[in-house]
Amino acid sequence: MKIHRPNLLKHTFNVANRVRQTVSVAGLSAIRVAKGEKPDAMLLKETFEQLGTTYIKIGQFIASTPSLFPREYVTAFQSCLDQTTPLSYVYIEQVLKEELAIDGKRIDDLFAFIDPEPLASASIAQVHAARLHNGDEVVLKVQKPGVETIMQTDLGVLHGVTKLLEIMMPSMKFASIAPIIDEIRLRMLAETDFIAEAQNIRDFQQFLSVAGNTRVVAPDVYEALTTKRVLTMSRLYGVSMVDESVMRQYCADPAQVMADTLNTWFASLMLCNSFHADLHAGNLMLMTDGRIGFLDFGIVGKLKAESWRACMGMMQAMQDSDYQTMARHMIDMEMTHGGDQVDVVALGNDLQRMMQAIMAEDKSFTSGVPFNSKEQADELNKMMLEIVEVGKRHGIHFPRDFALLTKQMLYFDRFMRTLAPDMDMFSDQRVQMLGQSESELENPTVIDVSQ
Known part of the structure; x- marks a missing residue:
């Protein structure tokens, strides 16, 4: 493909300007360190915020992936998850x-x-x-304009910054930095390709159709008005699923809405090409016609069916306070580097101590405190960090998609405490954690929500 000279010059200028900006910001941070400031997580976070788009996304990756990064960095980068200042x-x-x-x-x-x-x-x-x-x-x-050039430039020089990161974060040396950078690159590229996101939506809609599920809907994509940088979708109207009293304007039973949401998501793990991996309060909607809207399919995950079954076994064991069985299911999920090298009894004992400590500290979330997204995110992150700390001691690694799934399960737990405090995800008859049975798939029950 022929590139016009003015466009090539503009691209070259933009790349050079971006490199200059990066060097300038990094230099200022280096000066702060030279003057005696500690090269800690907060300094790195402030530097990333000044560097903009790519590094904010890296900060989001750090904040949402406690399985790879030290606790202090995961905690420091939580603010990167907040909505950014809009462009004109x-x-x-x-x-x-x-x-x-x-x-x-x-x-x-x-x-x-x-x-x-x-x-x-x-x-x-x-x-x-x-x-x-x-x-x-x-x-x-x-x-946003210039995002692609900025990200390509930043990712191109990121390998050169790797050594600096290792100096500033010596505790990261437990993991190879190259796979982390590759994972960041894959996530970023996926989130900037709106054609791929449109396909994620179509996959989910096809799953809903095959399952005969009319209780849940995703926005329709307007193909002719969708490109890699623009995604045009039908607008859904409703309310966020965070306030039971507001939800009752459009439904009789918020707990049943929660059950329908859970059943749809659990079934998608088994029957859809991917599962929605970012279904927080902002991406779930109770529509004015009583249906449930799933929004924003930019982050999705994939998990083997057998891994999901083992995950369910682990969660059931956790519910039953059977921590030895919980440990065995963790090994069955291929979460370890070598299952035969894990001391199951010791792992179970550590899991028991961890869970008892979490439950002792988590009482405020069952005391009728109003839903608070910031509080929710902090608690979810804390729980993930505790799980990861136990795992590290036993040679356990958490694959990316399992980490996404686990965090989504924790989001659901918080939803239930708000909307359905009497519902038990593991034993409530309305919830089917392993998805629909084969007979149900062959003869799906279609729920008419138009009445």
């Missing part, structure tokens, strides 16, 4: 023009209205409400 619509409109205003078309030809005020803003993309000329209400997920 002028910059978003430019991306829309570059992606959609082609073959003589104008943005006004495609959309009757686009709200310049964003519905949400993250490090990579911004979401805006819009309306098509046929009256359809949609949302536009638009990649």
Whole structure:
């Protein structure tokens, strides 16, 4: 493909400018260290925030992957998970023009209205409400301008920064840094490819169709208005599933809504190409027609069916306070480097001490305290860190997708404490943790929600 000279010059300038910015920020941090400031997690977090998009995403990766990073860094980078400052619509409109205003078309030809005020803003993309000329209400997920060049440049020099990171984080030397960088690269590339996200949505919709599930819905993708940098979807209307009283405007039983949500997600582990791995309060919606909306499929995971069954065995053992069985199921999940080298009794004893300590400290979450997303995230992170600490001592490693699954399970636990405090995920007859049975799949029960 021929590259026009002006575009090549512009790209080269942008790359050079990005490298200059990176060197400048890193240099200022180095000066702070030279003046006696401790090269700790907070300094690294502040440096990453100044470096922008790519490093904020790396910070998010650190914050959400306690299986790879030391506790103090996971804790320090929690603020990177918050929504970012939105960009002016002028910059978003430019991306829309570059992606959609082609073959003589104008943005006004495609959309009757686009709200310049964003519905949400993250490090990579911004979401805006819009309306098509046929009256359809949609949302536009638009990649922020320059993100691709910035990320490619940053990822290209990241290997050169690896040595510096090892000096600043000596406790990371327990793991090879190269696989961590590769994992960061894979995650980032996946999140910036909205065509891949559109496919994740279609996979989920196909799963819902095969299962005969009409209680749950995902937004429809407008293929003609979707590119690698712009994702156009139908707009869903409803309320976030965090307040039982508000939910009762659109449903009679919030606990049943929770059960339907759980059953859908558990079944997707067995029957869908991938599972939604970021189903927090902002990505779940009770719609005004009583259905449940699953939103934002940018982060998905994959897990072998046998690993999921072992996971369920482990969780059931945890529910039964049978920590020796819990330890054996952890080995069955292939979470260890060598199952025959693990002392099952010692692992079980450590798990018991850990869980008893967590339950003793977790009483505030069952005392009627209102749902608080920041509090929730902190507690989930703390629990994951404790699990990881036990695992490390016994040679256990946590594959990326299992970590995603575990954190999602913990999110559900917090949802249930808010919306269905009397529901037991492991024993409630409304919840099917291993998905639908074969007979149910052959003869799915279709629930009509249009009444």
